[in-house]
Amino acid sequence: MREDHVRGDAELVLARIGTVNRELRGDLRLCHRRIRTLEKLCARFPKRLADRVERAKIRPVTFRLKKKGIYTSQARALAGMLIRSGCSQSKVGGLVQKVGAAFGILVPERMSGRTVQRSVLERKIAYDIQLGYELKRSPSFTVSGNATTDRHVNMEARFMIVHAPRRYGDTQNPSPTLVPKNRFLAVDSSVDHTSETQLQGWQGKLHNLTVAYSASPFARRNQNVLDVLECVVKLKGAGGDHAADQLKTVQLLIAWKREMTCLLLARTFLGSGATPSPQMSQLILRSTAASVDAVGGGGCWAIMTSQARMAVYVDHCNRAVEELGKELYEALPSEERRPLDLFLRLGCAMHKDLNSVKGGAAAMSTTWEELELTPPILLANKDNASTLRDVDPDALAAASLASPEGLSPAELRALEASTRGAVKLVSLAGAIFNNKDDKKGQHDTYVYYFQHFLKRHGVRFPDTSNTRYQSYCAAAAELLVNREYYLTFLEFVRDRKQSPGLTNIEQNVYNGLQDPATLTELAVLALYAEAVTHPYMRVARIHQNGLKLGPLHEKLKAHVKRLIEDPDLLLAPEATYKTGSLDGREWERPKVFTAIQRAASGLPHLRDILIGFLKGALRTWDKFTVEFAAGGAIDQASEAELDAAYILPTNDHNEGALGAYRVWRRSNPNGTLAYFNALKAFESDDTEDFVRTYLCHEEDEKHLRAAARALDESGHETKRRQQLIEHALAAAKEKAREREEKEAREREEKARLRQIPLVFAARELAKLKKAELQDQLDVYKKVYGDSTVPPKSRMANKPEKLAALLEAIERNEPGKLDRSTD
Known part of the structure; x- marks a missing residue:
């Protein structure tokens, strides 16, 4: 039995071995077959490789601009770079294909002009998100602006300085130091140039930035929200020119910031959690009670609709919050209130120098008369020159010294309308x-x-x-x-x-270049530029904090005073830039001094006219550097406060943006403002790094495309133009109504005046009261049309009115005045 069992086991093992052997033989045959196949493939590879190379030479490599039917971010960025380099929208797609063909690459997709335009708008959306992010992180910011007119439309440029990283995407420095960066906001049109409209423009611009940032996936990922209130309290200053409307705009910005600061204090005090704080609960109760009382009690409240109740309640709640904020602000100690109130203003350095030259030129023109010297020759236009052709030049010079004797009325009018001097030349x-x-x-x-x-x-x-x-x-x-x-x-x-x-104009220049007095004024302008303007500009136009240039302006004014006291610092043959120039550096144009020294013998009044010019320029510098005055806001600010309110010395960036827009409009007459602003945003190299660092997710690209598409389809340009013309129509209608009302009042006044009996007896006139005398005068002025009757403001007392009335009677009713006193 045991042997049979062992034999059976052995047979099973042998059967298994045989099966395995057959399987191994089959695998071996397969392996040999695979080896032969691979050997054939290896043998054919050189030929197939050569065939592929030949086919590649004939058929270029294909590069796809689209992925899943959408142009990739790289393709859109490429389109933007080509636009920035000057390529038109409609030519970008073809240019990309031609460049690809030049490198043996097939680009099957041709990007349309509309897609290119939207890729540019996407960059502006990304730029706005970047600005919102920088506003969120920046501890403070300042603003600047300027305005001009283009084709009879008021245009305003706006910039702001935020504290931002020096560059984005720096992996070696994950927490970079924030540095001041000047950011372009926009060039916008406005319905008028009033300070109130300018304030509304700033409010709208900050609102748009906060919306653009808060609506982005980037903000949602960071769980951040930015609102205007948070931005405004960080506003620390404003830059611009010295116009009255700019000064008023600054005051309106300060008031707006104070209002927002109070609201922020109230919001912080009340809390912002899901559960109302005790303070919030008390405010709600007080606002509700005040709302019920305001409508006449509970009975009236009960019959009101829910919408009406809500409107009344919201109004009283807002008032309560405002009052609370003011109370909290007033309760703050001065050391806590100062950083909240900090707001500094800086005027443009370019305008300071420009106005100093204007002030000096005005003083220079009066110096001739004050010193009773022969002034520069008259440079009259063609019509006035024809009128004055037969007048002796000496008589013209005498007439300029307030002695019009010997001139006819027409010649006198021509003289008064004509100008002279170096500025005119x-x-x-x-x-x-x-x-x-x-x-x-x-x-x-x-x-x-x-x-x-x-x-x-x-x-x-x-x-x-x-x-x-x-x-x-x-x-x-x-x-x-x-x-x-x-x-x-x-x-x-x-x-x-x-x-x-x-x-006539060529003759004026030809004569002026040979007139000693005019050459004297030319020399004064040139000397002032070499001694003051050029050295000042070399410092003022550096990218720096203009709030810290107070010592420069004091040094400048001291230098001008020194030149007034000792003009030989510029006029002496041994004069040198080391003492004559503001900064002690080489003259901007040394040949100027050679030319003046060569002509000095023919310019006998150069010293006196130079002193007069410098005195006028100094007065202007005092007027236009008032923000740096001792005891002023800038003077009392600490170093940290000056850094927080960083403002550039000049307003060149705003002037440049407006000039760039005017130039762009010439070649793009139908271009939209939004598109120009998007192109201008391309000048910021930081945005590309910002997009690569923070807006690199698919949801970011989708958001940028959707936002640009919404902007492109919004009809923004049509709405902008409609707003301008609607305001113009409304203003015209209002002025027409005011004119009609004025004419109606004038007609009523004339009807009243015609009923007043005229008095011609001097003794009766002397008995009239001031109001009655004025009525008599108004009859001659408004009914008779006598424009020589002085205005009421120039006749303060009764004797003056009586004297004017007697003269009016003599002019309009000759022979009727009875001067007898009996």
């Missing part, structure tokens, strides 16, 4: 040599002429025709240094005409 020279209208003036002929004789290439005359900053002083220096060449150039212009001769 360089203005006329700019109109000839570099006119803002390319079809007027000499332009390239001027450039080629001076290139031929002075060997200077592409140099144009200072742009006084467009009133560029410092252009008048630069033009004065240019005319002085190359005066002989300008005279010969004008002669060249005269002689090459078909009918040789100089036009």
Whole structure:
């Protein structure tokens, strides 16, 4: 039995071994077959590789701009870069395909102009999200703005300075130090240029930024919300020019910030949790009770609709919150209130210097009269020059000294309408040599002429025709240094005409360049630029905190005083930049001093006129640097407060944005403001890093596309234009109504005056009261139409009114006045 059992086991093992052996043989055959197949593949690989290479040479590599039917973020970024480089929307798609073909890459998708436009708008949406993020993190910020008109529409540029990382995506520095960054907000149109409208513009701009940030997936991921209230309390200052409307706008911003600060204090005190705090519960009870009392008690409250109740309740609740905020603010100690109140204003340094030159020029023109010196020759326009042609030049000079004897009324009017001096001369020279209208003036002929004789290439005359900053002083220096060449150039212009001769404007410049008094004023302008303007601009135009330039302005005014006391610092043959220049550095244009020294013998009054100019400039500097006065807000601010209220010294960024818009409009007359602002946002290189660092998720890209699409389809440009014309129509209607009311009042007044009996006896006139005398005067002024009757404000007492009335009677009713006293 045991042997049978062992034999059976052995047979089973042998059967299994046989089965395994067969399987192994089958696997071995498969392996041999695979080996032969691979050997054949390896043998064919060189030929197949060569075939693929040949096919690749014939058929280029395909690059897809779309993924799942949507243009990728890289494709959109590429389109934006091409737009920024100057490519038009409609040409971007074709350009990408052609560039790809040049590198042997097939780009099957052709991006449409509308897609390109939306990719640019997406960048602006991302830029707004970035600004919202920076506002959220920044401990403070300041604003600046400027305005101009473009095609009879008021345009306003806005910037703000926030404290932001030096760069985004720096993995080596996860917590970077925040530095001041000047951020472009927008160029917008406005219905008018009032301070109230400017404030509304700032409010709307901050609201848009907070909405753009809070609605983004990025903010939701960070569980952040940004509101206007949170932003406004961080506002620490404003920059701009020195116009009255700008000063009022600053006051309105301060009041708005105070209001928002009170609301924030109230909100913090009341709490913001899901469960009302005890303070909130008390305020709700008080507001409810006040609402019920306001409508006449519980009975009236009960019959009101829920909407009416809610409106009354919300109104009283808001009032209660405002009152609470004011109480909390007033209760704060001064050391806690100061950082909340901090708001500094800075005027543009460019405007300070510009106005100093204007003030100096005005003082210079009066100095001739004060010293009883012969002033610069008259530079009259064509019509006035024709009227004054037969008048002796000495008589014109005498007339300018307030002695109009010997002139007819027409000649006197022509004299009063005409101007003279260096400022007028360089203005006329700019109109000839570099006119803002390319079809007027000499332009390239001027450039080629001076290139031929002075060997200077592409140099144009200072742009006084467009009133560029410092252009008048630069033009004065240019005319002085190359005066002989300008005279010969004008002669060249005269002689090459078909009918040789100089036009009136050319004759004025030609005469002015040979007039000693006018040359004296040119020398003063040039000297002031070398000694003050250029050194001042070298410092003021540096990217720095302009609030810290108080010592510079004190140094400047002290230097001007020193020049007034000792003009030889500029006029002496041994004068040097080390003592004559504000910063002690080399002159901007040393040839100016050579030209002035060469002409000094023919300019006997240069010293006196220079002193007069400097005195006027100093008075203007005192007026336009009042923000740096001792004891003022800037003077009393600490270093940390000045850093918190960082403001650039000049307003060049706003001026530049407005100028860029005007230039852009010439080549894009139908372009929208939103698109221009999006293009302007491309100038911020930080946004690309910000998008790559924080807006790199799919939900971010989807949000940017949706927001740009919504903006593009919103009809924003149509709404903007509609708002402008609706306001203009409403303003016209209101003015028409006011004019009609005024005319009706005037008709009623005339009807009343016609009923007043006129008095011609002097003894009866003396008995009339002041009001009765005024009625008599009004009859002659409003009924008779006698415009020479003085206004009421100039006749304060009865004798003055009586004297004016007697004269009016003599003029309008000759022979009727009875002066007898019996």
